[in-house]
Amino acid sequence: MEFIQLVLLEGILLLCAGMIFFGGILGTVAATVALSGINYLFHDATMFWQWEIPMLAGGTVGILLLLTIGKKANKSKIVGGLIGGLTSLVLFGAFATPVIAIILWALVFGTGIIPKGSKKQILWSFAPTFLRIILGLGWIIYGNFLTI
Numbered sequence: 001m002e003f004i005q006l007v008l009l010e011g012i013l014l015l016c017a018g019m020i021f022f023g024g025i026l027g028t029v030a031a032t033v034a035l036s037g038i039n040y041l042f043h044d045a046t047m048f049w050q051w052e053i054p055m056l057a058g059g060t061v062g063i064l065l066l067l068t069i070g071k072k073a074n075k076s077k078i079v080g081g082l083i084g085g086l087t088s089l090v091l092f093g094a095f096a097t098p099v100i101a102i103i104l105w106a107l108v109f110g111t112g113i114i115p116k117g118s119k120k121q122i123l124w125s126f127a128p129t130f131l132r133i134i135l136g137l138g139w140i141i142y143g144n145f146l147t148i
Helices: 003-042 045-074 079-095 098-108 119-146
Strands: none
Touching: 003 045, 003 119, 045 119
């Protein structure tokens, strides 16, 4: 593959990971569809199904995990502010240096990274975020294997 094609592929895979992180369940569905398109472009009919079935199974498991962990995390009522704060930190960090991003984030949103509450509430409040990160990294790695 040419260098430009590899750069474009990595850009698409990073976009898929971003869709999972910011879109949750709908982002996971969209990322699975995008990876199915990459799979279709790189493989013939027999190889397509060898890669597609595990990918669809992984997407289904990811969606079910996001659904169940999201429902469990919503019971603590901390998740909304925490995810909003982390999302704003990432968005500010994309356009500013990390130090300026943290200062702007603290001034504008004022949402703490570590919520006050029991350890169980803190663990469940971070669980959806960590799951989205793990799923996004998993799709990046799987997408790279699709092109072999």
